[in-house]
Amino acid sequence: MKAAMIDRTGGPDVLRIGQIDEPETGPDDIRIRVAAAAVNPVDLKTRSGFLPIGLSFPTVLGWDVAGVISETGSSVTGFAPGDRVVGMIAQPVRGHGTYAESVTAPASLFAPAPTGIPLTDSAALPLAGLTALQLLDKLALPDGSAVLVTGAAGAVGRIVVQLLRSGGHDVDGLARASDAGELPLLGAGRMFTTVAGLPEASYAAVVDTAGIAASIRSVRDGGRFIAIDDNEQPAATRGITPRKSYVAESGEQLAVLTAAVSDKQLDVAVGRRYPLEEAATAHKDFGAGGMRGKVLLIP
Numbered sequence: 001m002k003a004a005m006i007d008r009t010g011g012p013d014v015l016r017i018g019q020i021d022e023p024e025t026g027p028d029d030i031r032i033r034v035a036a037a038a039v040n041p042v043d044l045k046t047r048s049g050f051l052p053i054g055l056s057f058p059t060v061l062g063w064d065v066a067g068v069i070s071e072t073g074s075s076v077t078g079f080a081p082g083d084r085v086v087g088m089i090a091q092p093v094r095g096h097g098t099y100a101e102s103v104t105a106p107a108s109l110f111a112p113a114p115t116g117i118p119l120t121d122s123a124a125l126p127l128a129g130l131t132a133l134q135l136l137d138k139l140a141l142p143d144g145s146a147v148l149v150t151g152a153a154g155a156v157g158r159i160v161v162q163l164l165r166s167g168g169h170d171v172d173g174l175a176r177a178s179d180a181g182e183l184p185l186l187g188a189g190r191m192f193t194t195v196a197g198l199p200e201a202s203y204a205a206v207v208d209t210a211g212i213a214a215s216i217r218s219v220r221d222g223g224r225f226i227a228i229d230d231n232e233q234p235a236a237t238r239g240i241t242p243r244k245s246y247v248a249e250s251g252e253q254l255a256v257l258t259a260a261v262s263d264k265q266l267d268v269a270v271g272r273r274y275p276l277e278e279a280a281t282a283h284k285d286f287g288a289g290g291m292r293g294k295v296l297l298i299p
């Protein structure tokens, strides 16, 4: 099958299109015909060698996928050929990723695709959605908390804002000035564009998706700070112990998110679509920053 892979780490041009054998469908696996894979920052960090991961080359990149089941393993229940699904696979752990015509992985990593949006667009949901859901689970905020989200218009940030709002919390966002039109649509209240402009010691929690450690100054004494970026954490201060959250595979939690999209409680944003053959260009464009909505690769 056709796939976008790397033979070494480096710039976007190390991504090449080639053929790889499809893996066997094990008893617990499903095989899907890929409608779209999404590009995530982790793919760029894996490709560039920024992340200290032992890769065996050639490696097919990609965590997010949406597609149609073509085969189910002998032990799989709950899914059947023809079902439309989305999934997130931890590519460095599983080996080959989702930038391919076909993906084979445990059925437990998949959920029914949301209804009401194109199947391709639903590839934008899994990694960003699971990251948002899981970090909010870890935060375990009291009802009606005031929360600041940095990178509020980014892939994870915009889902965090929406989940917080639907949970009844008050949300402000730190984002680029150019995101001023988008934040109110997500349900954010006040918007800030600089750390210097943030209110001091005001929020029950800061969710830092943009890697802005200094935003901890906005957490009130004894409050919560959680980050997902690779940047260094701020030091513990004023009774605040900074935490990090790392996304984990879960078809079960993904089903909660796909249901929210189907119910129009959660909106996913797609930026640009590229043919799989243009994966290197997609990485180049995404890596330049400033893009809003997920980048999709269409095989």
Ligand SMILES: NC(=O)c1ccc[n+]([C@@H]2O[C@H](COP(=O)([O-])OP(=O)(O)OC[C@H]3O[C@@H](n4cnc5c(N)ncnc54)[C@H](OP(=O)(O)O)[C@@H]3O)[C@@H](O)[C@H]2O)c1
Residues within 6 Å of the ligand: 040, 041, 042, 127, 128, 131, 150, 151, 152, 153, 154, 155, 156, 157, 174, 175, 176, 193, 209, 210, 211, 212, 227, 228, 229, 230, 245, 246, 247, 248, 289, 290, 291
């Ligand atoms: N720990 C985990 O499990 C996990 C999971 C998912 C993602 N991540 C990491 O979390 C980070 C965010 O991921 P993502 O997918 O949400 O990325 P994204 O879509 O690029 O979102 C990041 C957002 O933050 C904004 N931003 C960055 N610096 C800013 C600043 N100084 N002021 C205002 N806005 C700023 C970006 O704007 P511009 O584009 O204009 O710079 C962008 O809108 C990445 O580093 C990613 O690798 C970690």
